[in-house]
Amino acid sequence: MSDYGQGVPSPLDLPFMRSVHDRAAHRRAEAGLVDRLRDDPATRVLRLRGGRVEVAAQAGPPRPVLAPATSEDADGGTWLFLGEHDGAALLALAVPDDGAPDAPGAAGGDGRWAGLRELAGLDDLEQGLLVEAVALAQWHSAHARCPRCGAPTEVRHAGWTRVCTREDRELYPRTDPAVIMAVVDDADRILLGHAAHWPAGRFSTLAGFVEPGEGLEQAVRREVAEETGVVVGTRPDDVVYRGSQAWPFPASLMIGFRARAVATAVRVDDDEITEARWFTRAALLAAVGSGEVGLPGRQSIARALVEEWYGAELPG
Ligand SMILES: [Zn+2]
Incomplete structure (x- = not known):
């Protein structure tokens, strides 16, 4: 992590997030x-x-x-x-x-x-x-229909709102916050998981939607514990913001963190995540090089978080 003064790491430079036009x-x-x-x-x-x-x-x-x-x-x-x-x-x-x-x-x-x-x-x-x-x-x-009364909705404001034709109530575009985290232990290993619906060998950072009433750091700790049993620390610098990326499939905002594990025993939930492994840099490089492990695509914040931990671009 490079610094931009006062020891604060500068956020990741992420694909899709370098827009140059004026939304006007x-x-x-x-x-x-x-x-x-x-x-x-x-x-x-x-x-x-x-x-x-x-x-x-x-x-x-x-x-x-x-x-x-x-x-x-x-x-x-x-x-x-x-x-x-x-x-x-x-x-x-x-x-x-x-x-x-x-x-x-x-x-x-x-x-x-x-x-x-x-x-x-x-x-x-x-x-x-x-x-x-x-x-x-x-x-x-x-959102062709109003979520409250079911009446048809109409487009307004050049596509930036819809209006319920019965209640004249405005609806605004939604974005669903999700946390995504590179979990690292004190031996500087990274925790990557394999989701049930992914191709064999695909490993990536853990991620999940923020629940109602929850803060981002809480969501990071809960998701990591639920999916892998690993415990993320509660000190202020145990969960550090690294950047965000709109991921419109269909409406996510991925909010990325580096998180520090204080208990590393893995016990996967076997529901969303069927396998989770700790990798050293050498082990990850070897696994990617041999094709045993496939990493997320280069446009994703997941890839950026893994490569930031690794310290360079990874093959594959
Ligand atoms: Zn309505």
Whole structure:
């Protein structure tokens, strides 16, 4: 951990979290904003289908189509105002995934759609726009009806609220906080777990949702104890914040920590986690190198937490 004065470690620099555009939230309430921007040839539109984005055919890694609106853009979708960049407005058009075969979109895509986790090599603008658009679109797709009275809801504020048509009550996009932690013992080993639904050999940091009425540090200690039986210390520096990453699958905010174990005996819950192991650096490197262990993807905060402990990038 590098310091930025007073011994406070600087947070991790994480994929998806380096956005460069301006969300321009003050514009969301402008009357007719989306209609006006759709007609502006300078506006750029991302097209989403379910949680996937339309990508352009080109050499190298696929890139999202970011092009002006066309007359063929479906009226059945939900228009979202993402913000502004370099003087141009940025919109997303989110269409539900109806299960029909993928087809070329209106604006130069070649009919391929890709999930956020499949796209490598995106620049900071693209990453920031996609994570915002996917998170917002997934919230819309799950909130067509009011959770209190069941009446249909309508989109308002350029995609940033929905309103219950019976109660005139506003609904706001939700984000669900989850903690994710690199648990390290006093011998500087890291604790990694294998979840029941993962491919064989996949190991990652422990994680779990924050429960109602719970603080983040409490959630870290509870999740680690529940899943592995390992005890995290209660001193102020036994749970240290390391960074956060939006993870819109569908609505998580991953809040990352380094946690210090004070009791290391492993007893897995056999429900979510079926195996948990302590690794030294040499043992993890060897296990990854031999293919015995597979680590989480390079876009994830889990990977960043493991590599921060390790002190370098790991293969695989
Ligand atoms: Zn209602």
